[in-house]
Amino acid sequence: MRKNFPDRKNRVTVRVPGTSANCGPGFDCLGLATTIYNYLDLTLIRSDKVVVEASGEGAEKIPRGRKNLAWQAVKKLLEVTGHNEFKGAIIRMKNHVPLSRGLGSSSTAIVAGLTAANEIVGSPLNRDELLKLATELEGHPDNVAPAIFGNFTVSVMDGGEVQTFSFRPRIKLKLVVAVPEFELSTRLARKVLPKKVSRADAIFNISRASMLVAALVEGREELLPLAFDDAIHQPYRKKLVPGMTEVFDAARKAGALGAAISGAGSCLIAFTSAKRGHEDEIAAAMVEAFKAHGVESKALILNVDTRGAQVMHK
Numbered sequence: 001m002r003k004n005f006p007d008r009k010n011r012v013t014v015r016v017p018g019t020s021a022n023c024g025p026g027f028d029c030l031g032l033a034t035t036i037y038n039y040l041d042l043t044l045i046r047s048d049k050v051v052v053e054a055s056g057e058g059a060e061k062i063p064r065g066r067k068n069l070a071w072q073a074v075k076k077l078l079e080v081t082g083h084n085e086f087k088g089a090i091i092r093m094k095n096h097v098p099l100s101r102g103l104g105s106s107s108t109a110i111v112a113g114l115t116a117a118n119e120i121v122g123s124p125l126n127r128d129e130l131l132k133l134a135t136e137l138e139g140h141p142d143n144v145a146p147a148i149f150g151n152f153t154v155s156v157m158d159g160g161e162v163q164t165f166s167f168r169p170r171i172k173l174k175l176v177v178a179v180p181e182f183e184l185s186t187r188l189a190r191k192v193l194p195k196k197v198s199r200a201d202a203i204f205n206i207s208r209a210s211m212l213v214a215a216l217v218e219g220r221e222e223l224l225p226l227a228f229d230d231a232i233h234q235p236y237r238k239k240l241v242p243g244m245t246e247v248f249d250a251a252r253k254a255g256a257l258g259a260a261i262s263g264a265g266s267c268l269i270a271f272t273s274a275k276r277g278h279e280d281e282i283a284a285a286m287v288e289a290f291k292a293h294g295v296e297s298k299a300l301i302l303n304v305d306t307r308g309a310q311v312m313h314k
C-alpha cells in the first residue's frame with residue numbers, strides 16, 4: 001500500500017448513464033447507454049459510518065445507510081482492492097433516471113459506487129474488471145455493461161465470466177421513451193417468463209438480434225424495421241404493461257423504426273434516427289396510446305450516450 005495514501009484526496013464525483021437493456025430481441029445480452037444521467041459524489045472515510053443523501057428521481061425510496069446499493073458497490077471495490085483503511089462513506093446521489101422503470105437505475109448506483117471508489121484508491125481496476133464486479137452485483141450484464149462503456153453493448157456470459165463488445169452504432173439513433181407512472185419490479189417481470197422457449201421463437205429472436213447488431217455496425221437503417229421484435233419475453237410481459245402492443249403500434253405508425261420494452265419495463269422505448277426524425281410525433285403517439293389504456297406517462301427523447309461512466313473533473 002502506498003505510504004502517502006492518507007494524503008490523497010478522498011472525494012470524487014461520477015456521472016453514469018441510464019441504460020436500456022434487451023432492445024427487443026436481445027434478452028439479457030444487448031443494451032445501450034442513454035443520455036439521461038445519475039450523479040454520485042463519494043467521500044471515503046476511515047470511521048465506520050455510512051451516510052447517504054439522495055435527491056431527484058425516487059429519492060424518498062432510496063435506502064440510506066448500509067443497505068444502499070451504491071455503498072454495497074463501494075464496499076465490494078474496497079474489499080477486492082484491499083483498501084480496508086476505509087470503513088465508511090458519505091454518498092450524495094443526484095438522480096435523473098426514473099426508478100424501477102427499466103432504465104437501469106440500479107445499475108447506475110452499482111457502476112457509480114464502483115467507479116468512484118476505484119478512482120479514489122488510484123484506479124487499480126480497469127473497465128473490464130469493473131464490469132466483472134458490477135455483473136456479480138447486478139446478476140446480469142446487459143445494463144451494467146452500457147453503463148460502464150457507453151454506446152451499444154453485446155454481452156456474453158461464459159460460466160460466471162462476462163465478455164462485452166461495445167460499439168458506436170453507425171446510425172444516429174434517437175430514442176423515444178414513454179415512462180409510465182407505475183413501477184415494475186424486475187423480479188416480477190422475470191417471474192412471468194417461461195423456463196423454456198420453442199425452437200421457432202429462439203430462431204425468431206436470434207435472427208433479429210443478429211440483424212440488429214449487423215445493421216447498427218454497418219449503418220444499414222433500412223434493415224432496422226425487422227430488428228426490434230421479440231418472441232421470448234415481451235409476449236409474457238404484456239400483461240404487466242397495459243397497452244404495450246398498442247403503444248408499439250402507435251410508435252411505428254408515427255414513424256418509429258421499431259419499439260420494445262425497455263429492460264424489464266415498465267418503460268417502452270421506440271427507435272428512430274436523426275435522419276428519419278418524427279421524435280415528437282412518436283412521443284405524443286406513445287403517451288396517447290398509454291392514456292387510452294388508463295396509464296399516465298411522460299415521454300423522454302434521448303440519444304445514445306457514447307462515453308459511459310465518467311469521473312467528473314472540475
Ligand code: HSE
Nearest residue numbers: 021027028186263264
Ligand atoms: N434483461 C433483463 C430483463 C433486464 O429483461 O429481465 C432487467 O434489467
